Every structure is written in structure tokens, then in C-alpha cells.
Amino acid sequence: MSSSPTAPTSTTGSSTSSPSEERTALIACGAIAQPCATIVARRGWPVEVHPLPPLLHNQPQEIAGEVRALARRLRPSYARVVVGYADCGTYGALDAVCDELGLARLPGLHCYDVYAGADRIERFFEDQPGTYLLTDFLVRSFARTVERELGLDRWPELREDYFGHYTRVVWLAQEPDDELRRLAAAASDRIGLPLTVVETGNARLESALEALLR
Amino acid sequence: MTPQEILQGLYDETLVGNAPRVLELTEEGLSNAMEPQTLLFDALIPSLEEVGARFERGDFFVPEMLIAGRAMAGAMERLRPLLAETGVATVGKFLMGTVKGDVHDIGKNLVNIMLEGAGFEVIDLGVQVAPEKFVAAIEEHQPDIVGFSAFLTTTMPMFKANINALEKAGLRNEVVVMVGGAPVTQEYADAVGADGYAADASACVKRAKALLDARRTKVPA
Numbered sequence: 001m002s003s004s005p006t007a008p009t010s011t012t013g014s015s016t017s018s019p020s021e022e023r024t025a026l027i028a029c030g031a032i033a034q035p036c037a038t039i040v041a042r043r044g045w046p047v048e049v050h051p052l053p054p055l056l057h058n059q060p061q062e063i064a065g066e067v068r069a070l071a072r073r074l075r076p077s078y079a080r081v082v083v084g085y086a087d088c089g090t091y092g093a094l095d096a097v098c099d100e101l102g103l104a105r106l107p108g109l110h111c112y113d114v115y116a117g118a119d120r121i122e123r124f125f126e127d128q129p130g131t132y133l134l135t136d137f138l139v140r141s142f143a144r145t146v147e148r149e150l151g152l153d154r155w156p157e158l159r160e161d162y163f164g165h166y167t168r169v170v171w172l173a174q175e176p177d178d179e180l181r182r183l184a185a186a187a188s189d190r191i192g193l194p195l196t197v198v199e200t201g202n203a204r205l206e207s208a209l210e211a212l213l214r
Numbered sequence: 215m216t217p218q219e220i221l222q223g224l225y226d227e228t229l230v231g232n233a234p235r236v237l238e239l240t241e242e243g244l245s246n247a248m249e250p251q252t253l254l255f256d257a258l259i260p261s262l263e264e265v266g267a268r269f270e271r272g273d274f275f276v277p278e279m280l281i282a283g284r285a286m287a288g289a290m291e292r293l294r295p296l297l298a299e300t301g302v303a304t305v306g307k308f309l310m311g312t313v314k315g316d317v318h319d320i321g322k323n324l325v326n327i328m329l330e331g332a333g334f335e336v337i338d339l340g341v342q343v344a345p346e347k348f349v350a351a352i353e354e355h356q357p358d359i360v361g362f363s364a365f366l367t368t369t370m371p372m373f374k375a376n377i378n379a380l381e382k383a384g385l386r387n388e389v390v391v392m393v394g395g396a397p398v399t400q401e402y403a404d405a406v407g408a409d410g411y412a413a414d415a416s417a418c419v420k421r422a423k424a425l426l427d428a429r430r431t432k433v434p435a
């Protein structure tokens with residue numbers, strides 16, 4: 001992925017003037033690593049982002065172990081390591097690793113909570129339990145992270161098994177542009193559900209990161 | 215085809231989720247005078263158990279499991295009336311549902327298939343089942359066991375809500391309560407006061423049978 005041409009001078013890169021001993025490593029889920037890196041660059045924080053594969057979400061029992069291994073590998077080279085994951089379906093296993101290694105993580109159950117706020121997400125599910133959430137990342141990668149992972153590319157007839165009880169898609173739009181809007185509409189279409197767009201921006205993610213790095 | 219070849223074929227084709235072929239082989243077995251139970255216990259169930267084991271090992275993911283489940287369910291449709299005719303008493307009545315607020319149901323549906331294969335009469339209330347609905351269905355169907363399935367951290371507390379509703383309706387001692395779903399653990403099941411928990415479909419069948427045996431020896435019918 002190319003770096004933003006408008007990125008400020010104080011980037012996260014390999015600036016020799018600040019040895020990594022004074023820097024922080026942010027272990028981030030691949031599904032949020034890009035907006036994290038953008039925020040870090042814009043704010044000029046001495047942080048390097050280390051993404052883990054986003055598809056770990058479909059094997060959530062592996063997330064805690066992967067974070068643990070990477071944190072141990074990064075620790076000698078950084079002043080601090082923090083975790084850019086919410087609970088993410090680890091059902092507490094990630095918290096156990098964070099406790100063990102003294103790491104902080106993002107708040108909430110999922111990145112959806114981080115983008116929109118936990119109360120708001122709860123309200124979406126209260127209004128319609130059959131709500132399926134998308135983020136910019138999921139919209140962009142829908143064919144790979146949703147359709148292929150769920151086997152809908154090979155067995156389209158499974159659509160009913162997965163989404164038969166769902167009533168709508170809610171896209172938590174962070175940086176919606178025409179292209180993303182088109183992709184979100186196409187994604188909802190392919191699973192046969194109406195689309196609601198809720199513009200969340202990245203402000204909550206930014207405050208959550210700020211709190212994490214403080 | 216020899217009976218052995220038919221059983222092997224059923225096992226292999228269920229494993230890869232080839233539903234049309236599984237149905238053909240089921241027909242072929244029946245027209246060769248093979249017992250429905252033989253097809254079920256010597257091919258279909260072992261195959262779905264292997265599917266579960268591969269899922270546990272990470273060799274299969276959800277879609278592979280779903281298409282295998284579908285193939286087995288297709289054969290079950292064909293075998294169900296025949297199994298009923300054989301007059302074998304059902305092992306027990308199992309009422310199942312995904313709790314209120316939750317619409318994940320893949321795991322629940324697989325458990326249902328295995329329970330049915332093992333001789334349970336299964337009544338599936340579907341997804342988003344509210345406590346009142348569980349209570350009404352228990353009164354109506356008088357099941358031996360009621361199963362609650364939940365997949366989200368935010369919906370697991372419904373187990374407790376359901377159990378409270380059963381207590382309030384004076385039904386708690388009438389049924390065995392089992393709970394399950396990806397986030398559930400034995401500790402959690404104990405904490406909410408369920409009678410049983412199982413991590414997967416095969417384990418659920420074993421546990422359900424054991425719980426009923428224990429209950430039947432305790433309370434003679």
C-alpha cells in the first residue's frame with residue numbers, strides 16, 4: 001500500500017534520530033491497522049504499527065496466542081508495546097495475555113464498538129437483532145474476507161444458512177467516498193440485505209488510540 | 215455396489231458435502247435392503263463426527279462443515295419416516311433454540327442433526343427465542359431436555375434469564391437444561407445453573423444421553 005502523499009513530515013518511519021527504544025509498537029488487527037497508521041502519521045506519534053492478519057477473526061481462538069508471540073518478539077526493541085485489538089471474539093483470552101505481559105488494549109468487544117461506541121452498537125442490535133455490520137475494511141475486502149471465507153463464492157446456496165435470519169446491513173462508514181459507497185451497496189446486494197449507512201468517521205478510534213498510548 | 219461400498223461412499227460423499235450423491239447412495243442402500251439404521255450409524259454419523267473433528271483441528275472451516283451438514287440432513291429427510299416405522303422408541307425429546315438477541319444458528323443446527331441421528335426427537339424453536347417462548351414451548355411439548363445456544367458475549371446472559379423464567383413458571387425441575395455455543399465454557403454453564411454443557415455436537419449427544427440416564431434412574435417414570 002502506498003503511503004499518503006500528504007503525510008506530515010513527522011512520520012512513523014525509520015527516522016534514525018529516534019531510536020526504537022523510545023518508540024512504541026502498536027500490534028494492530030489488520031482490519032484496523034490502516035486507519036491506525038494514518039492517525040499515527042497525522043499526529044506524529046512515535047509509534048510503529050505491526051499488523052496481524054485480519055482473517056484471524058474467523059479463528060478467534062488463535063488471536064491471543066499470536067498477539068502474545070508478537071509482543072514478546074517486539075518487546076526488546078521498543079520502550080512499550082500496546083495492543084490494537086478489542087476483545088474480538090477471544091472471550092477474555094486476550095485480556096489474560098494482556099494481564100500476563102502488562103499490555104493495554106483497545107476498549108470494547110469489537111472494532112465496531114471502537115468506531116461507533118458500544119452503546120450505539122447495542123442499540124443497533126436492539127432495534128434489529130439481525131443486523132450485520134460492515135466497516136470500511138470489510139466493504140473493501142468483502143469478496144475475500146466475507147464471501148470467500150464463508151464459502152459463498154463456491155456454494156452460493158449457503159447464503160440462506162448464513163444470512164437467512166438477517167434483516168439489514170449497517171455500514172459504519174469511516175471515510176466514505178463514491179467508490180466505497182458503490183462497494184458497500186454491491187456487498188449488501190450480494191447478500192440480499194438493505195443497506196443503512198451510518199457515518200462514524202475515525203474520531204472515536206483516534207481518541208481510543210490516544211488513551212491507549214497515554 | 216456392495217453394502218460395504220455403499221457405506222464407504224456415503225461416508226466419503228458426506229465428508230465432502232456432495233448432497234445429491236449422498237441421497238443417491240441412500241436410495242441405493244435402501245433398494246439393496248440395507249437397514250436405515252445401518253446407513254445412519256455406520257456411515258452418516260461417523261462421517262459427520264469426522265467433519266467435527268476436522269473442524270476442531272482447523273482442517274475444515276465453517277462452509278465445509280455446513281455443506282456436510284446439509285448432505286447429512288438431506289439423507290435424514292429420506293430416512294426419518296423409515297426410522298420412525300421401525301418403532302424404535304425415541305431416546306428423548308430435545309427442545310432447542312438460540313437465545314433472544316442472537317441470530318447465530320449454524321452450531322445449533324449441527325447439534326440438531328446429530329441429536330436427531332442419535333434418536334432424539336428434536337423441536338427447534340429457531341433463533342432469537344425469548345424466555346417466555348421457551349416457557350410456553352416447554353409447557354406445550356414437555357421435552358426431557360431444553361437446550362440454549364448463544365454466540366455473542368452480549369447474549370450469553372440470556373441463559374440465566376431463561377433459567378430464571380423456568381424457575382418462575384415452576385418448570386425448572388421438569389426439564390434438564392443444557393447450554394452451548396462458541397463462547398460458552400463448563401464454568402459458565404455451572405455459574406448460570408445449567409445441568410449440562412458440551413463443546414460440540416458429538417459431545418452434546420453423549421452428554422444429553424448421560425444426563426437422561428442419570429435422571430431416569432433418579433426419578434422413576
Ligand code: B12
Pocket residue numbers: 056057058059060087088089090091109110125129130131132133134150161162163164266276279315316317318319320321322324325360361362363364365366367368392393394395396410411412413414415416418
Ligand atoms: C459463521 C459466523 C457468522 C455468520 C453466522 C451465520 C449463522 N446463521 O449462524 C455471520 C457471518 C452471519 C456472522 C455474523 C456476525 N458475527 Co459471527 N461468527 C461466525 C464464526 C466465523 C463461526 C461461528 C460458527 O458458525 N461456527 C461453527 C459452529 C459449528 O460452531 P459453534 O457455533 O461453536 O457450535 C458448536 C458448539 O458451540 C456447540 N453448540 C452450539 N450450540 C449449542 C447448544 C447446546 C445446547 C450445546 C450443548 C452445544 C452447542 O456445538 C456446535 C457444533 O459442534 C465466528 C468465529 C468463530 N470461528 O467462532 C464468528 C463470531 C461468533 N461472530 C462474531 C460477531 C461479532 C458477529 C457479528 C456481530 C459481526 C458483524 N459484522 O456484524 C454478526 C452478528 C450479528 C448478529 N445480529 O448476531 C464474533 C462474536 C464475538 C463476541 N464477543 O460476541 C465471532 C466470535 C467472530 C469474532 N472473532 O469476532 N457470524
